[in-house]
Structures are given as structure tokens and as C-alpha cells.
Amino acid sequence: MVTALNKKLLRDLWNIKGQLVAIIFVMATGIMAFVLSFGVVDSLELGRDVYYDRFQFGDVFANAKRVPQGVKKQIQQIEGVAQVETRVTFGTIIQVDGMDEPATGRLISIPDNRDPLLNNLYLMKGRMLRPDEENGVLAGEAFVKAHGFDLGDRVTMIINGHKRELSIVGVVLSPEYVYSLAPGAMFPDDKRFGVFWMSLRALEAAVNMDGAFNDVSLRLSRDANVEDVKSELDRILKPYGGLISFDRAEQMSNWFVQNELTQLRTMGYFAPTIFLAVAAFLINVVMTRQVATQRVQIGMLKAVGYRDMEIAMHFLKMVMVIVVVGSVIGLVGGIWLGSGLLNMYAQYFHFPYMSYSYSYDVMILAVGFCALAATGGTWIAMRQAATLPPAEAMREEAPTEFKRTILERLNIDQFFSFLSRIILRQLERRPIRAFLSALGVGFALSILVFAFFMEDSMDYMMDVQYDVSQREDLMLSFVEPRHIKALEEIRLMPGVMNVEPIRSVPVELRHQYLSKRTSIMGIMPDPDLHRVLDQNLQQVAITKGGFILSKKLAEILNVKVGDVVIADVLEERRPVLELPVTAIYEEFMGLGAIMDIERLNAYLNEGPVVSGAAVMVDPNYNGPLYKNIKEIPSIIGMANMSRMREIFEELMDQNMLQMMAVYIIFAGLIAFGVIYNTARIAFSERSRELASLRVLGLTRFEVAYILFGELAAVVFVAIPLGIYIGYGMVAGMVASLDTELFRMPLVINSDTYGFAVIIVLVSALFSFYLVWRQVDNIDLVAAQKGVE
Numbered sequence: 001m002v003t004a005l006n007k008k009l010l011r012d013l014w015n016i017k018g019q020l021v022a023i024i025f026v027m028a029t030g031i032m033a034f035v036l037s038f039g040v041v042d043s044l045e046l047g048r049d050v051y052y053d054r055f056q057f058g059d060v061f062a063n064a065k066r067v068p069q070g071v072k073k074q075i076q077q078i079e080g081v082a083q084v085e086t087r088v089t090f091g092t093i094i095q096v097d098g099m100d101e102p103a104t105g106r107l108i109s110i111p112d113n114r115d116p117l118l119n120n121l122y123l124m125k126g127r128m129l130r131p132d133e134e135n136g137v138l139a140g141e142a143f144v145k146a147h148g149f150d151l152g153d154r155v156t157m158i159i160n161g162h163k164r165e166l167s168i169v170g171v172v173l174s175p176e177y178v179y180s181l182a183p184g185a186m187f188p189d190d191k192r193f194g195v196f197w198m199s200l201r202a203l204e205a206a207v208n209m210d211g212a213f214n215d216v217s218l219r220l221s222r223d224a225n226v227e228d229v230k231s232e233l234d235r236i237l238k239p240y241g242g243l244i245s246f247d248r249a250e251q252m253s254n255w256f257v258q259n260e261l262t263q264l265r266t267m268g269y270f271a272p273t274i275f276l277a278v279a280a281f282l283i284n285v286v287m288t289r290q291v292a293t294q295r296v297q298i299g300m301l302k303a304v305g306y307r308d309m310e311i312a313m314h315f316l317k318m319v320m321v322i323v324v325v326g327s328v329i330g331l332v333g334g335i336w337l338g339s340g341l342l343n344m345y346a347q348y349f350h351f352p353y354m355s356y357s358y359s360y361d362v363m364i365l366a367v368g369f370c371a372l373a374a375t376g377g378t379w380i381a382m383r384q385a386a387t388l389p390p391a392e393a394m395r396e397e398a399p400t401e402f403k404r405t406i407l408e409r410l411n412i413d414q415f416f417s418f419l420s421r422i423i424l425r426q427l428e429r430r431p432i433r434a435f436l437s438a439l440g441v442g443f444a445l446s447i448l449v450f451a452f453f454m455e456d457s458m459d460y461m462m463d464v465q466y467d468v469s470q471r472e473d474l475m476l477s478f479v480e481p482r483h484i485k486a487l488e489e490i491r492l493m494p495g496v497m498n499v500e501p502i503r504s505v506p507v508e509l510r511h512q513y514l515s516k517r518t519s520i521m522g523i524m525p526d527p528d529l530h531r532v533l534d535q536n537l538q539q540v541a542i543t544k545g546g547f548i549l550s551k552k553l554a555e556i557l558n559v560k561v562g563d564v565v566i567a568d569v570l571e572e573r574r575p576v577l578e579l580p581v582t583a584i585y586e587e588f589m590g591l592g593a594i595m596d597i598e599r600l601n602a603y604l605n606e607g608p609v610v611s612g613a614a615v616m617v618d619p620n621y622n623g624p625l626y627k628n629i630k631e632i633p634s635i636i637g638m639a640n641m642s643r644m645r646e647i648f649e650e651l652m653d654q655n656m657l658q659m660m661a662v663y664i665i666f667a668g669l670i671a672f673g674v675i676y677n678t679a680r681i682a683f684s685e686r687s688r689e690l691a692s693l694r695v696l697g698l699t700r701f702e703v704a705y706i707l708f709g710e711l712a713a714v715v716f717v718a719i720p721l722g723i724y725i726g727y728g729m730v731a732g733m734v735a736s737l738d739t740e741l742f743r744m745p746l747v748i749n750s751d752t753y754g755f756a757v758i759i760v761l762v763s764a765l766f767s768f769y770l771v772w773r774q775v776d777n778i779d780l781v782a783a784q785k786g787v788e
Contacts, residue, residue: 012318013321023326031367032334034273034365034366035330035338035363036337036338037338039358040356044264051175051352051353060218061218062216062234066212068212068240069211071236080221083117085116085118086216088215101622101638102630104638110129121173121197122352125170126171128170129170135202137198139195140195141350142177143180146191150168157196160206160208173350173352177195178349179252179253180193216233241572246517260349266733323367419706437682437718442719446722448668449753456748457734457747462649464533466642471530473615475614475615475641478610478634490613496625498528499616502522502530503521505571505604506570510557510568518592520593520600524542532585534585543596550585550591550592556740573604575604588745590740668763675715676766680771690707723753
């Protein structure tokens with residue numbers, strides 16, 4: 001049955017259709033951002049967990065130099081160990097036709113007569129290896145895609161100093177290499193690093209490991225004590241050159257995956273929560289003012305006999321239309337956009353199973369939050385009108401105070417035209433309403449600043465990291481530490497302009513009850529290439545006995561300058577060092593610990609040895625230089641720093657920046673919706689006043705000046721307010737993204753503020769234009785009448 005109130009509802013919805021669409025878009029955008037972000041992160045974590053479980057990803061891992069197979073029985077007897085898988089792994093140089101730069105790889109053995117017990121492979125295409133197959137390999141999907149290889153293609157490798165041509169018989173994924181990293185690399189470079197699996201007997205013969213292994217993975221029982229298992233495993237492997245074991249949380253690929261997911265989850269929680277909160281606040285303000293414009297109608301309805309509850313339900317129906325339509329658009333759009341965004345991440349996270357999953361709890365929370373804000377705003381405004389006697393409510397609301405304005409009391413009102421005085425008087429007599437309008441526009445500007453800042457921060461971080469701090473072109477890594485004279489061979493290569501020694505030692509740093517596994521890097525006291533900087537980008541001096549920690553590592557260990565850190569060296573004789581911290585430096589990526597290379601070698605009781613080199617080269621000689629590097633078997637890895645920067649920028653574009661691009665679109669929609677609603681409601685509130693002024697002789701332009709002058713003042717106040725709020729949002733995001741993998745600097749360029757302000761001003765001008773069309777067409781007779 002269509003009652004009179006329902007007819008009024010339909011008529012009201014049609015009359016405010018422009019505002020209705022804007023409010024719905026604000027609400028839908030908040031819900032959309034919330035649903036898609038939570039859904040993407042939840043889907044990635046679910047895909048990872050399913051992958052790890054189905055393919056028996058290990059719980060504990062360890063490496064050694066050469067361990068007899070008989071030791072495997074001792075490992076199996078460790079309390080809490082459910083399964084043991086021993087393997088042979090070996091680094092290799094890969095020669096790819098048409099590629100000047102040397103590529104590196106890792107060969108991993110798989111059993112000949114059975115499937116692996118742990119770290120199983122997912123076959124993408126082709127076949128698995130046959131028992132004792134000598135010249136076939138399984139190749140990781142990432143390397144195959146990067147080079148366009150196919151089944152049957154042959155790959156040339158330098159294995160243990162001997163050149164071998166191996167045929168790709170299958171393309172696989174491994175839970176150990178979701179994130180494929182070359183030794184010492186911070187980011188995956190699928191074109192220059194690949195993982196391959198080879199028959200156990202074939203690889204044993206190639207690297208002289210018959211009857212031995214150098215890599216072990218464990219699966220633990222549910223009640224196992226992980227630390228006890230690791231300690232016992234370390235004890236067993238120590239005589240065989242074993243390194244300190246590590247659990248799944250410290251496994252390199254999983255550690256990077258977890259850090260990336262943590263950053264995405266932070267982005268997925270922080271940004272959408274801000275969007276949803278802003279949308280809820282704006283809906284509350286808009287609905288409060290929208291209902292307030294119907295004060296006269298509420299009075300008339302009460303006068304003809306409608307009860308307060310009937311009137312309340314009438315306006316709540318209006319809210320429910322907005323909530324239902326906005327929720328449907330937001331939920332459907334969030335799921336659709338989330339699925340598309342997940343497909344982008346699927347190219348980066350190599351999971352065999354990936355499907356978009358969404359939580360009903362998240363949907364209910366998002367819809368409920370906006371619905372509560374909208375109904376709350378409606379209820380407050382309706383109650384304010386409903387408590388008035390009908391005769392009072394049917395009159396236009398009078399100013400709360402009749403007194404001289406501040407300008408009049410200061411006797412400076414004479415410097416303003418009478419039209420400007422009307423604007424200022426209106427703002428002063430309703431300061432809360434003006435402030436809430438400015439706050440709403442300010443929020444719209446702030447989320448634009450928040451959405452744009454990511455690129456500023458990333459650009460600054462890359463400039464500092466690769467142009468100011470790490471100024472080398474290449475970072476070379478050796479198979480084993482070598483005498484420093486080995487750098488002379490590099491200096492004589494074509495195109496080499498400068499070479500600096502690097503010594504990297506794996507350690508576990510301890511301070512009080514805190515510990516962290518990382519590596520100490522030994523460099524020259526006054527390096528020109530690989531430099532250490534403070535927060536002011538000034539070079540930090542490296543003294544002979546100095547030990548310098550990155551700010552993040554110092555926070556993890558709760559260390560300050562002057563404290564002594566215990567360093568358990570994780571190779572060779574495993575000495576324990578006591579190192580006083582002499583300085584703390586700023587670093588955006590990784591966890592750094594730096595000291596003088598001569599002092600480090602002295603602590604280790606070693607001569608002048610190096611494990612790598614930082615090299616500056618003339619790019620005109622890249623081809624001959626790379627050819628020379630390929631011919632040196634002792635070089636196991638080469639990181640091209642310009643390529644590292646490109647990879648990092650690609651990774652950021654693939655995950656964070658793509659999500660932020662979506663947020664920028666959302667922010668723009670919210671900004672326009674907010675400003676348009678503010679302008680349209682202001683016109684609705686003052687349409688009778690404006691019509692009266694027209695009747696009294698004011699022109700259309702003068703009437704528009706009064707209306708838009710008030711709105712311009714609101715926007716003018718909102719700009720600095722929005723910039724301040726936006727800076728606070730960015731500071732909160734930067735603090736929440738402070739992870740072990742990388743830290744974002746708090747950098748917002750002036751052009752970012754400029755873009756945000758321009759978008760707000762353009763939205764304001766366009767909104768003013770739309771409202772101006774209505775001002776221009778005011779029906780002077782109808783506007784003077786009450787609503788019938």
C-alpha cells in the first residue's frame with residue numbers, strides 16, 4: 001500500500017537525486033575500498049597457507065659444507081622431528097644466449113626413486129625427472145617466463161667449474177622459492193637468477209658430493225619445541241661446517257613474503273579504515289543537514305496528526321535507500337576490483353592456488369558502520385525538529401543569537417560590502433555548521449594527500465638508496481672469501497673505474513634478552529661507493545673499532561650508542577664477539593650492521609680477505625666486462641644496482657602503487673561528492689532566503705555571490721585543515737609500514753599538496769557550476785511558499 005508518506009518519500013528522493021547520487025557514491029567508495037583491501041590480503045594469505053600445507057613446506061632448515069648420509073639417522077632421532085629430507089644444493093653460473101650480463105642459479109637435488117618428503121614441487125607443465133636422469137632439469141617458472149624458455153630448451157651452466165648443457169623437461173613451482181632471491185639480493189630478479197632441480201645422483205656426481213648432503217629440511221610434530229630442535233640440529237651439524245639452523249619464519253623466501261603481506265595488510269587496514277571513517281563522518285554530516293532542510297515539512301506533518309515515530313520511520317526509509325543502494329554498489333564493486341587486483345598480485349606471488357575470498361564479517365562491518373553513521377545523523381536532526389511544537393517547526397529557523405558580529409565590534413565592517421557582511425554574519429552565527437562543512441572538505445583533501453604521498457616517499461627512498469648511499473654500479477659476490485689481492489683482477493677488467501672491498505659475515509646479534517639474525521658488513525673506513533649515511537644524509541665515519549647499526553636494527557635490539565652487542569658468528573670457527581655500538585645510521589631497506597673491514601677480519605682471526613666487491617664501471621664497456629665476469633668461476637653473484645632500482649620500482653608499482661592508484665580514484669570521487677553535497681545542501685537551506693533577496697532587488701549574480709562566497713570561505717578554511725589532517729594520516733601510515741624489509745621516509749612534496757588542492761578547487765568550481773544552474777532558475781513565487 002502506497003501511503004501519503006511513501007509518496008512523499010518518492011517525491012523527496014527524486015527532488016534530491018543529485019545529492020542522493022553523490023551521497024551514495026561517497027558511501028559506496030568507502031565500502032568498496034574496505035572490502036577490496038581486506039579481501040585481497042586475506043586471499044593472498046589463504047593462498048600461501050594452502051600452498052605451504054599441501055606441498056609440505058618445511059618447519060626447520062639448515063645448511064652445512066659436507067655431511068655424511070649416515071648423520072641423517074641422528075637427525076631423525078631428535079625429539080619432535082616428524083620427517084627429515086636431506087639434499088644437495090649448489091650455486092651455478094648460467095649462460096643465456098643474447099644476454100650480456102651473467103645470470104646465476106641454484107641447483108637442488110630431488111630423490112631419484114621417490115617423491116620428496118618435504119618442499120614438494122608443483123608441476124606447471126612438462127614432466128618430472130626420471131630416475132638417474134643426467135641431462136634433464138626442472139626449472140622454476142619465474143626464470144622460464146623471464147627468458148621465454150619452453151620444454152626441451154637447453155640451458156648452459158657452469159657447475160663446479162665445468163660447462164654443462166641441460167634440457168628443461170618440466171616447469172615447476174616450489175614453496176621455498178615463492179620469492180626467488182639471488183645470494184645477497186634484496187629483490188627478486190627473475191631474469192638473472194633461477195632455481196633448478198636435478199636428479200640426486202647426477203648432482204652428487206657433478207659437485208663431488210657422493211654419499212653426502214649439505215642441506216636439510218625438517219617437519220616437526222605439533223608438540224615439538226622448535227628452539228630445542230634447532231639447538232640439537234646445530235650440535236649434530238657443527239662438526240661438518242653447519243651454519244646455525246633457522247625456522248620457517250626466517251626462511252628467506254617466506255620472510256620476504258611475510259614482510260610484503262604485512263605491508264599490504266597494513267595498507268589494506270589503514271587506508272580503507274580511513275576511507276570508511278571519512279565516508280561515515282561525511283554521511284552523518286550530510287544526512288543531518290539534509291533532514292534539517294525539511295524542518296518545515298516535519299512541522300506540517302506533526303500539525304496534521306503524524307506521530308514522531310511515523311515521521312522518524314519516514315526519514316529512516318530515505319536513509320535505508322541510500323544504505324542499500326550504496327552497499328550493493330560498494331560490495332559488488334569491491335569484490336570485482338578485488339578480483340582484478342588479486343590477479344595482478346598473482347604475477348608477483350607465485351602460488352599455484354589463488355582465488356579471491358571475501359569475509360562476510362568485513363562486509364557486515366563496512367555496511368553497518370556506514371548505516372549507523374547515516375541513521376545516527378538522520379535521527380539527531382529528526383529529533384531536533386520533532387521536539388519543537390508544530391507551529392514553531394513550520395517557521396524558518398531563526399538565528400540563535402541577535403548581536404553585533406566580530407567585524408562590527410572591531411569597527412572594520414565598513415571595509416566590506418554589504419554582501420560580504422551577509423556572508424560573514426552567516427558564518428559567525430552558525431560556526432559549528434561552517435566548521436563541520438570545512439572539516440568535511442578538509443577530509444576530502446586529506447585523503448587525496450594520503451593517496452598521492454606514496455610516490456613521493458618511494459622516489460626519495462630510491463634516490464637516497466641508489467644515488468647517495470649505494471653509489472656502486474655492480475655488487476659482486478664470491479663463492480668463498482678470497483684474499484684482497486683478488487680485487488686486482490677485477491680492477492684490470494675493461495670499464496672498471498673503482499673497486500671497494502666488501503666482507504660479509506652471517507651473525508646472530510644479541511642484546512639482553514633480544515636477538516636478531518643478520519650479517520655484519522665490513523667496508524673501508526672512508527668509502528666512496530658503499531657509504532653509510534645519517535638522517536641528514538651526511539656520511540657516518542667508520543672508525544677502526546667502531547660498530548654501526550641501522551636505526552631499525554637498533555630498535556629491534558633495544559640498543560643505543562655505547563651499548564655492547566654480542567655477535568655470534570655463524571660460520572667457520574664461530575667466534576663470539578663483543579662489539580660496542582659507536583653510531584646508529586639511517587637505512588631504508590634491510591637490517592644493516594657495519595664495521596671497518598680490517599677490524600672485522602682481525603676479530604675473525606683471518607687475513608685481509610673479502611667476500612665481495614663494490615664496483616663502479618663505465619657503461620660503455622658493459623659487454624666486455626660482463627664477458628670477463630662470466631669467465632671467473634669464483635664469482636657466484638652479481639647485483640646490478642640500476643637493475644635493482646628498476647625491480648624495486650616495478651615491485652612497488654605491482655603492489656602498493658596499484659592499490660594507491662585505486663585509492664586516488666576513490667579519493668577523487670569522495671572529494672567531489674563531499675563538495676557537491678556541501679554546495680547543494682547549502683542551497684537547499686537558503687533557497688527561501690535567496691529568493692527573498694531576489695524579490696528585494698538583488699541580481700542573480702549578487703545572490704550567487706552570497707551563496708558561493710560562503711562556500712568559498714568554507715573551502716578556504718578547509719585547505720590548511722585538510723593539509724594538516726593529511727600529514728597526520730601519512731605519518732600514521734609511515735609508522736605502521738616500519739618493517740624489517742624496508743621503511744618509508746615521511747616525505748610529501750609540495751606538488752602533492754598542490755595536486756590535492758587543485759582537485760578540491762576543481763571539484764568546488766564544478767559543484768558551484770551545477771548549483772549555479774539551480775540558483776539561476778529559482779522560482780521566486782514557489783520558493784516563498786511553504787512546502788505543501
